[in-house]
Amino acid sequence: MSETKTALVTGANKGIGYEIATGLGALGYRVGVGARDGARREAAVEKLRAAGADAFGVPLDVTGDRSVTAAAELVERRSGRLDVLVNNAGVSGETGPGWAQDPTTLDLDVVRAVVETNVIGVIRVTNAMLPLLRRSASPRIVNVSSSVASLTRQSDPDTEVGPVMAAYAPSKSFLNAVTVQYARQLAGTGILVNAACPGLVATDFTGFQGPRTPEQGAATALRLATLPDDGPTGSFFEDGGAIPW
Numbered sequence: 001m002s003e004t005k006t007a008l009v010t011g012a013n014k015g016i017g018y019e020i021a022t023g024l025g026a027l028g029y030r031v032g033v034g035a036r037d038g039a040r041r042e043a044a045v046e047k048l049r050a051a052g053a054d055a056f057g058v059p060l061d062v063t064g065d066r067s068v069t070a071a072a073e074l075v076e077r078r079s080g081r082l083d084v085l086v087n088n089a090g091v092s093g094e095t096g097p098g099w100a101q102d103p104t105t106l107d108l109d110v111v112r113a114v115v116e117t118n119v120i121g122v123i124r125v126t127n128a129m130l131p132l133l134r135r136s137a138s139p140r141i142v143n144v145s146s147s148v149a150s151l152t153r154q155s156d157p158d159t160e161v162g163p164v165m166a167a168y169a170p171s172k173s174f175l176n177a178v179t180v181q182y183a184r185q186l187a188g189t190g191i192l193v194n195a196a197c198p199g200l201v202a203t204d205f206t207g208f209q210g211p212r213t214p215e216q217g218a219a220t221a222l223r224l225a226t227l228p229d230d231g232p233t234g235s236f237f238e239d240g241g242a243i244p245w
């Protein structure tokens with residue numbers, strides 16, 4: 001079995017996903033750049049290669065069964081196994097002024113679209129990649145979540161949690177709940193499954209507003225992607241430590 005570890009990052013053409021790919025490349029991983037748009041994907045692969053990373057493009061729309069199946073086949077052809085899967089691709093869904101999503105007037109199609117990408121997409125990709133992850137000596141799955149998923153923080157009037165986001169925030173709570181179920185199911189297999197919050201990061205996602213850089217936003221996901229074998233599973237972290245559910 002090759003000593004070079006292989007990682008796949010979804011939504012790696014820009015933002016936090018690109019920086020996670022950069023970080024894994026710098027650590028010596030062969031990095032699959034999962035992205036749905038061909039031109040954006042190839043531009044990211046070229047940039048990563050120019051920086052010295054062993055990167056390859058993986059056409060991947062997390063909402064499509066055929067796309068995800070083809071992505072798993074491509075990773076298998078390239079590397080024969082997968083050591084790290086970072087489920088980073090995510091959408092906020094349409095928002096009103098100040099990023100708000102008012103639950104009382106919410107367009108149900110927005111809810112469906114957000115759950116389709118942020119939750120069902122993660123399950124679809126994870127299950128397609130699991131046979132390849134099971135071939136790794138130290139497989140890791142990182143789900144990029146958000147601290148807005150924390151029901152503890154959302155229901156604490158003394159904690160600043162930003163605007164009401166009735167589609168996006170619950171989609172990440174759903175993702176966290178799914179993360180815990182995977183961790184339970186895969187306990188004892190060596191596959192560690194955790195959720196990461198990048199903090200508030202200046203990317204397309206936030207209209208480039210936010211105090212953190214994409215590189216800073218990638219840090220927790222990188223830590224969870226490279227956990228030792230006795231590391232945690234079924235947990236939810238930000239830079240400062242565990243986040244309450």
Ligand SMILES: NC(=O)c1ccc[n+]([C@@H]2O[C@H](COP(=O)([O-])OP(=O)(O)OC[C@H]3O[C@@H](n4cnc5c(N)ncnc54)[C@H](OP(=O)(O)O)[C@@H]3O)[C@@H](O)[C@H]2O)c1
Nearest residue numbers: 011013015016061062088089090145146200201203204205
């Ligand atoms: N930025 C923040 O402050 C913040 C805070 C907490 C959590 N997060 C989470 O961090 C993750 C990355 O966000 P970001 O800030 O880096 O946002 P971003 O710059 O908008 O990047 C999102 C990435 O996801 C991809 N994507 C969206 N839908 C996809 C699909 N169906 N299939 C494949 N790829 C898809 C996008 O691809 P395209 O270029 O093709 O659209 C893009 O590569 C998300 O899960 C987000 O929820 C972000």
